[in-house]
Structure formats: structure tokens, C-alpha cells
Amino acid sequence: MKIVACVRQTPDTETIVKIADNKTSIKTDDIKYIIGPYDEYSLEAAVQIKDEAKGEVTVLSMGPNRVPETLRACLARGADSAVHISTGDEEIDDALVVASALAAQVKKMGQVDVVFTSTKGSDSDRGAVSPMLAELLGLPYLGLVSEIQVADGKFECKRQVEGGIVESFTVSTPAVLCLEQGVRGQARYPSLMQIMKAKKKKIETVDFASLGVDAALNKVEIETLEYPPERPPGRIIDGDSLDAKLDELVRLLKEEAKVL
Amino acid sequence: MSKSVLVVGEVASDGVVKATLECISEAKRSGADSVEAILFGSSAKDAAAAAGKAGAGSVKYVEEGSYSLAQRAATVEGVIKESNPGLVLMSANTYGKELAGVLAARLQAGFASECTEVRFGDDGQPRAVRPMYSGKVLAHCKLNGATTLATLRQNTVAVTDDGADAAVSDLALAGSTDGVVLTGSNSDAAGGEVDLSEASVVVAGGRGLKEPENFKIIEELAAPLKAAIGATRMVVDAGWKDFHYQVGQTGKVVTPSLYIAVGISGAIQHLVGMQNSGCIVAINNDPGAPIFKVADYGIVADLFEATPKLTERLKN
Numbered sequence: 001m002k003i004v005a006c007v008r009q010t011p012d013t014e015t016i017v018k019i020a021d022n023k024t025s026i027k028t029d030d031i032k033y034i035i036g037p038y039d040e041y042s043l044e045a046a047v048q049i050k051d052e053a054k055g056e057v058t059v060l061s062m063g064p065n066r067v068p069e070t071l072r073a074c075l076a077r078g079a080d081s082a083v084h085i086s087t088g089d090e091e092i093d094d095a096l097v098v099a100s101a102l103a104a105q106v107k108k109m110g111q112v113d114v115v116f117t118s119t120k121g122s123d124s125d126r127g128a129v130s131p132m133l134a135e136l137l138g139l140p141y142l143g144l145v146s147e148i149q150v151a152d153g154k155f156e157c158k159r160q161v162e163g164g165i166v167e168s169f170t171v172s173t174p175a176v177l178c179l180e181q182g183v184r185g186q187a188r189y190p191s192l193m194q195i196m197k198a199k200k201k202k203i204e205t206v207d208f209a210s211l212g213v214d215a216a217l218n219k220v221e222i223e224t225l226e227y228p229p230e231r232p233p234g235r236i237i238d239g240d241s242l243d244a245k246l247d248e249l250v251r252l253l254k255e256e257a258k259v260l
Numbered sequence: 261m262s263k264s265v266l267v268v269g270e271v272a273s274d275g276v277v278k279a280t281l282e283c284i285s286e287a288k289r290s291g292a293d294s295v296e297a298i299l300f301g302s303s304a305k306d307a308a309a310a311a312g313k314a315g316a317g318s319v320k321y322v323e324e325g326s327y328s329l330a331q332r333a334a335t336v337e338g339v340i341k342e343s344n345p346g347l348v349l350m351s352a353n354t355y356g357k358e359l360a361g362v363l364a365a366r367l368q369a370g371f372a373s374e375c376t377e378v379r380f381g382d383d384g385q386p387r388a389v390r391p392m393y394s395g396k397v398l399a400h401c402k403l404n405g406a407t408t409l410a411t412l413r414q415n416t417v418a419v420t421d422d423g424a425d426a427a428v429s430d431l432a433l434a435g436s437t438d439g440v441v442l443t444g445s446n447s448d449a450a451g452g453e454v455d456l457s458e459a460s461v462v463v464a465g466g467r468g469l470k471e472p473e474n475f476k477i478i479e480e481l482a483a484p485l486k487a488a489i490g491a492t493r494m495v496v497d498a499g500w501k502d503f504h505y506q507v508g509q510t511g512k513v514v515t516p517s518l519y520i521a522v523g524i525s526g527a528i529q530h531l532v533g534m535q536n537s538g539c540i541v542a543i544n545n546d547p548g549a550p551i552f553k554v555a556d557y558g559i560v561a562d563l564f565e566a567t568p569k570l571t572e573r574l575k576n
Contacts (some may be wrong), residue, residue, distance in 0.1 A: 013529055056308075122509060140439040144357070165447060180504075246569050
């Protein structure tokens with residue numbers, strides 16, 4: 001089974017995000033980059049399924065020069081090979097442009113049985129690239145998969161949808177599957193041995209420009225970025241006793257906030 | 261371009277789903293000239309007319325035997341090509357997320373996902389507000405092109421219902437199924453629990469609970485409120501609760517009308533997932549905990565004493 005796992009390098013989730021002077025992007029100095037926190041889980045699932053189905057995992061990521069560092073970490077976590085679609089010094093972050101480049105690269109990779117993605121990048125918070133990629137590859141798609149098993153060359157998947165419903169699906173290959181957090185448990189931490197072995201694995205670099213993606217596909221224009229309005233300061237409820245404080249809380253919830 | 265909106269959503273026999281009503285209401289507020297809705301459902305045509313109350317001028321009902329993304333995409337694509345809406349709007353729920361992405365790629369159209377507001381600009385092009393970096397920043401986006409798409413984050417806009425029932429016409433499901441086959445649809449085995457992303461009340465627990473068994477204090481408080489249960493990343497990482505309970509930057513973003521944080525210190529990772537809730541209550545024994553900066557009402561107390569007492573009061 002040939003598996004492609006798409007990952008994105010994103011700022012560390014602890015990053016204090018600051019808007020740049022141009023008001024349309026964020027300041028990138030002093031940002032520490034990590035493998036997307038959602039992608040950790042989909043990569044873990046990809047590696048487990050590879051072991052079960054005797055396959056191989058190629059990890060695929062688009063982004064600037066700093067991306068190979070993240071790809072190296074993915075190799076240490078069990079991916080067999082890695083492809084970096086390089087945008088040089090530039091950060092290109094339009095969903096349709098990214099999906100088009102990923103699709104163009106996957107098409108060059110010959111027979112691929114499944115492409116795994118995760119629910120979203122922790123930077124853009126879009127979750128748009130995955131279904132776009134499926135469409136551009138002409139493959140069936142299932143989003144938000146929370147359980148996955150391989151059976152007879154197909155995938156048995158479950159997902160939790162709104163209203164407390166669990167849907168079950170059988171998915172034939174090839175397909176694009178977007179995997180939820182924890183779909184196969186916690187992501188593994190690589191051992192020192194795996195880290196050493198990963199250093200010997202090859203990372204292929206593909207120039208973004210060579211994929212022939214039309215920049216005019218970018219039709220979502222960020223006009224301005226702003227910080228969200230701050231919440232007005234709340235209050236600590238006073239009272240002579242805990243009982244008095246809780247009585248006051250219930251009263252406020254009923255009469256002031258009107259949420260009970 | 262035309263300032264018309266096509267809303268795509270779902271209808272169940274007991275009514276148009278709330279997430280879809282939110283989209284129709286937002287479409288009405290967007291400055292659109294017209295709002296049309298396509299509703300997918302199973303034996304639910306009679307309930308579809310209510311979409312008019314939220315602002316849909318006309319409703320197309322699609323009887324759907326079994327969910328198929330490929331068929332929904334083909335069906336909606338047909339309507340888009342016929343009516344050329346300036347904006348196609350759907351909820352960022354499970355179905356809207358995947359349908360909008362597929363259609364955006366098929367039509368090579370601008371697509372803003374997980375928006376919290378959609379309006380037409382003076383130039384006739386849609387503008388969308390969408391949180392990025394888990395809400396640390398809001399992006400004001402312009403959607404270019406003759407047809408554009410957006411998904412609306414659930415529970416972030418009001419539903420209006422001052423309109424009248426709309427005329428409902430039937431629309432046949434188009435296209436064919438693909439390699440994704442729905443084999444079952446069942447209530448969550450957990451049974452009776454309220455879904456976190458849709459809940460109007462959320463009760464969440466954090467590290468202050470000390471032991472996984474103590475999470476029952478949260479469950480007991482949630483019961484009389486019919487609340488969904490949430491947890492911090494620490495609680496999930498420690499294995500006390502499953503991933504789908506996690507609220508925060510690497511979990512779910514929730515916007516209930518009431519959020520009660522119990523034993524949660526308020527790390528930024530958690531705050532970004534709940535700070536847009538209507539009313540926030542925090543119970544924590546540390547008066548310096550950052551959670552109190554976002555809480556409308558704070559109770560500084562031992563949670564093991566305060567929470568059961570609050571539960572008792574809410575039962576009555």
C-alpha cells in the first residue's frame with residue numbers, strides 16, 4: 001500500500017502572534033516552527049497503517065526553506081521518504097494554490113493508494129486543502145475520520161458528526177482521507193536510533209514553480225488582520241461564605257446574564 | 261457579480277438544522293439581493309419550508325437516500341451553473357466543510373472557510389471575517405471572482421425567524437456515488453451526551469480535578485444544565501478524557517452561551533478555544549489564574565467544595 005501523508009509546518013502553538021506592519025500578515029521573526037499539531041496524529045495513523053498493510057509512507061509538505069527540518073522529524077517518526085515542494089524564501093498560503101501544487105506532485109508519484117491529511121493547519125485554521133486535494137486528484141474523499149481500520153484492501157472508517165451521531169463508511173482505494181486528532185492514539189516520540197536513521201533518508205526537493213500552478217488561483221485576499229476585541233473585565237464574586245457567593249452566582253446567571 | 265446567495269444545508273424531519281438556519285440568517289444580513297436554499301434530507305420535505313422564516317426566498321429540497329459527498333457536489337454544482345450565485349454559503353459542519361472544499365476546487369473559486377461574518381462590499385464582492393491562529397487574529401478577507409464560497413462557523417451568528425414559510429420545490433439528486441459508501445449511522449455509543457461543538461452550555465474540567473475519577477464532578481454539574489462536557493489539553497494528554505472532549509487550540513473551538521470552567525488555570529492554548537463564549541464562569545482556588553481574566557463571573561474556591569454545591573442549586 002502506497003501512502004502519502006501531507007503535513008504542514010506551522011508556528012508553535014505557544015507563539016504570541018503579532019500582526020506585521022503591513023496589517024495583512026504576521027511577524028515571522030522569533031517564531032519557532034513545528035509539525036502541525038493536527039498532522040502529528042495523521043502521520044502516526046499513516047505509519048501504523050503502513051506497518052499493518054505492509055506499505056510505505058511518503059510525507060509531503062509545501063513551504064519555504066525551513067520545511068525540511070520538519071520533514072526530517074516526520075522521517076524519524078516512521079515515514080519512509082519525504083518530498084518538499086519548495087517555495088524558496090516565500091510563504092504561499094492560499095488553500096487552492098497549495099492544494100493544486102500537492103495534487104500536481106501526487107500525480108507525478110505514480111500509483112498512490114491513499115492520501116492522508118489532517119483536519120486543519122493550526123495557523124490558517126482553514127481545513128480547506130484536504131477536500132480540494134481530493135477533487136483535484138479526482139479521488140473520493142471522507143473528512144473528519146476518527147477511527148480507521150484496513151480490511152480487504154479497503155478502509156473501514158467512522159466519524160462523529162453533529163448531533164451525537166457516528167457514521168460508518170467503507171472507502172475503496174484510491175482515496176483521500178482527512179484524519180481527526182487521536183485517530184490512532186498519541187503521536188509517537190522517535191527514539192534516538194530512529195532520529196539517527198532518519199538522517200540517512202532522502203528528502204526530495206521539488207521547485208514549486210516547476211509544478212505549473214497558476215498564481216491567479218488565489219482569490220481570497222486578506223485585506224486586514226486585526227486582534228479580536230478583548231473581553232470586558234469580569235468580576236470575582238464576593239460574599240461572606242461560599243454559599244453566599246454561589247447564591248449570588250446563580251442569581252447573576254439568571255437575572256444579569258440570562259443564561260439559565 | 262450578482263449579490264445573490266445560495267445556502268446549502270440539511271433538513272431533518274423535526275426542522276431545518278440550526279447550523280443551516282444560521283447560514284440563511286447570515287445570508288439575509290449580508291446585503292444579498294436574494295437568498296436561495298438547497299436542503300438535503302431524508303423524508304423531510306415538509307420541514308423545509310421553515311427555511312423561509314430565516315430569510316430564504318425559495319427552497320429546493322433534495323431527497324437523499326444515503327449521504328454521498330459526490331452526489332451532493334454534483335447536485336449543487338448543477339444549481340450553481342444555472343443560477344450563478346455570487347456567494348455559496350454553508351455551515352462549517354461535517355458536511356459543509358467537505359462539500360465547500362470540493363466545489364471550490366471544481367469551480368476554481370475563492371473559498372473562505374470557518375467564517376464568523378459574511379457581508380457584501382460596496383463593490384459587490386463578498387467580504388468575510390475569519391479567525392486565524394485559533395482566534396488570536398481575525399482576518400478580513402475579500403473573495404474575488406464571479407462565484408465564491410464560504411463556510412460559517414457554528415454557533416457564532418444569530419438565527420432570525422421573522423420571515424414567512426418559503427415555497428419548496430423538489431430537486432433531484434444528481435451524479436453518482438463513488439468509493440465512499442455510508443454503511444451505518446448510529447447514535448454515539450457514549451449515549452445521551454451533548455455534542456461539544458453544538459452545545460449551548462459547556463462545562464469543562466482541567467488539571468485542578470487532580471484525578472481522572474474526579475471528572476464525575478464535571479459530569480454531575482453538566483447533567484442539570486444539559487451541557488456538553490469539555491476538557492483541557494492536559495486532561496486529554498493524561499488520558500483522562502478522549503480527544504473529542506478537548507477544547508482549545510489543538511482541540512475544538514466552542515462558542516456556547518454559557519461556559520463553566522472548573523479547575524482550569526486558563527493557558528492561552530485553552531483560552532483561544534472558549535473565549536468567544538457568551539458568558540464564562542470560572543471556579544478555581546487560585547485568584548491569580550489567567551482564567552479569571554476572561555471570566556464574567558469568578559468563584560475563588562476549592563472546586564471540590566464549590567462545584568457540588570453549585571450542582572445542587574442548579575438542580576432546583
